[in-house]
Amino acid sequence: MRKRMLLPLISLLFVASMSLVGCAPSGATGTLQFHANGEDFVRQGFVSKDGWSITFDHVYVTLADVTAYQTDPPYDPHSGADIKGKVKVSLPKTYTVDLAEGGEKAPPILVGEVKSAPVGHYNAISWRMVKASSGPANGYSLVIVGTAEKVGQRIDFSIKVDEEYEYSCGEFVGDVRKGIVQQGGTADVEMTFHFDHIFGDADTPLDDELNVGAVGFEPFARLARDGKLNVDLVACRAKMAAKDYQALVDILPTLGHVGEGHCHCH
Amino acid sequence: MVRLRLVTALVWLLVMLALPLTAYAHGVIVDYMVDTTIKIVARYDTGEPMAGAQVVVYAPDDPAVxxxxxxxxxxxxxxxxxxxxxxxxxxxxxxxxxxxxxxHIPVGESVAATTGVGGFSVLQIVLMSMCVIWGFVGTALYFSRRGA
Structure with a gap:
């Protein structure tokens, strides 16, 4: 009699086990949005460390392999390691976005979203800045178009970068905590780009490490002719002072952030 | 470029253990000891203290607030x-x-259970493990009966 009861009992336990699996939070999903943000520096303009008032018409970045991760323990970008996440979701395509789009009060640019992201905290993100294969940034990973003015001088500039960069970042550091996806809800993660790292910031002390490492705009201004500047890295290497060009190539990999949190650039 | 690092986090939690622990994070040494309070020391990587920096603390039960x-x-x-x-x-x-x-600072002895394994609670893991074991036993008994 007891043996006859075994099979139903085993079946019952199996069903109960599967029910427990079904109730686990790992089956629930929400929407995870990916934003790109050039911050107010790009949207509103700023004054460089050497006194040039810079405004931006377009700042094109081309993003690929954009992936968010749930990491435990949390990913440490200073380790320089690749991100190993328990859960990860990715955007499927390569995207060229204009960080200057939308005016001074515009929100960060929505790059894409994953509507069936498993719930949990996406506390790490990685992406590549790659050369665009079409469009206004064709052939370049970064194109900065704008105007710089200083005591009666005006330079319309276009600075183009064809180097590619790969960023691995931890959790967003900012006003709010991002990346927490709840069932049926929407959360976001952000790729932040700090352009004050290139030009410096007049509102920051000149001896601050930010300004010490920044190129400023003056080295670019020296390359302008008749108020026009259109350069890529090849032209910069050929025409800039060696120390200025070196500062530029050293600082470009530090553009990528997560809010105020730093990233590792491979 | 100014790169910020939280140079040292000192944690004293007397309630549970009184053992000093050492971990490494953000490329620097992070020391912490078990006590009732948590002390954070934040500096830029130049060594300059982050005087007046804004601090926000998130508890594990409500990570968004x-x-x-x-x-x-x-x-x-x-x-x-x-x-x-x-x-x-x-x-x-x-x-x-x-x-x-x-x-990120672990507090309390049930950290492992909180972080979990694939999102399952301890109770779920124990019950599922028992079911699997029971399944093997039942299968063995079934075939042993057929053999007899």
Whole structure:
């Protein structure tokens, strides 16, 4: 009699086990949005460390392999390691976005979203800045178009970068905590780009490490002719002072952030 | 480029253990000891203290809502007492002038259960394990009966 009861009992336990699996939070999903943000520096303009008032018409970045991760323990970008996440979701395509789009009060640019992201905290993100294969940034990973003015001088500039960069970042550091996806809800993660790292910031002390490492705009201004500047890295290497060009190539990999949190650039 | 690092996080939790522990994070040494309070010391990687930096503390039971906010003192220090009834990973974010960092501090003995394994609770894991074992036993008994 007891043996006859075994099979139903085993079946019952199996069903109960599967029910427990079904109730686990790992089956629930929400929407995870990916934003790109050039911050107010790009949207509103700023004054460089050497006194040039810079405004931006377009700042094109081309993003690929954009992936968010749930990491435990949390990913440490200073380790320089690749991100190993328990859960990860990715955007499927390569995207060229204009960080200057939308005016001074515009929100960060929505790059894409994953509507069936498993719930949990996406506390790490990685992406590549790659050369665009079409469009206004064709052939370049970064194109900065704008105007710089200083005591009666005006330079319309276009600075183009064809180097590619790969960023691995931890959790967003900012006003709010991002990346927490709840069932049926929407959360976001952000790729932040700090352009004050290139030009410096007049509102920051000149001896601050930010300004010490920044190129400023003056080295670019020296390359302008008749108020026009259109350069890529090849032209910069050929025409800039060696120390200025070196500062530029050293600082470009530090553009990528997560809010105020730093990233590792491979 | 100014890169911020949380140079040292000192944690004293006397309630549970009195053992000093050492871990490594953000490329620097992070020391912490078990006590009732958590002391954060935040500096830029130049060694300069983050005097006046904004501090936001998140408890493990509600990671999206600040549990406590405050400001670092002149030495870049900030001290708080975590709620002992909320074991898990406490997150402290420190920001100043466009630079910020974050440190994750385990508090309490049930951290492993809180972080979990693939999102299952301890109860779920135990029950599922029992079911699997029971399944093997039942299958063995079934075939042994057929053999007899």
């Amino acid at each position: 600040p549990w406590l906010t405050g400001v670092c003192d002149e030495e870049g220090c900030f001290t708080f007492t975590p709620d002992a009834s909320k074991p898990g990973i406490w997150v402290v974010q420190v920001r100043k002038a466009g630079h910020g960092g974050m440190v």
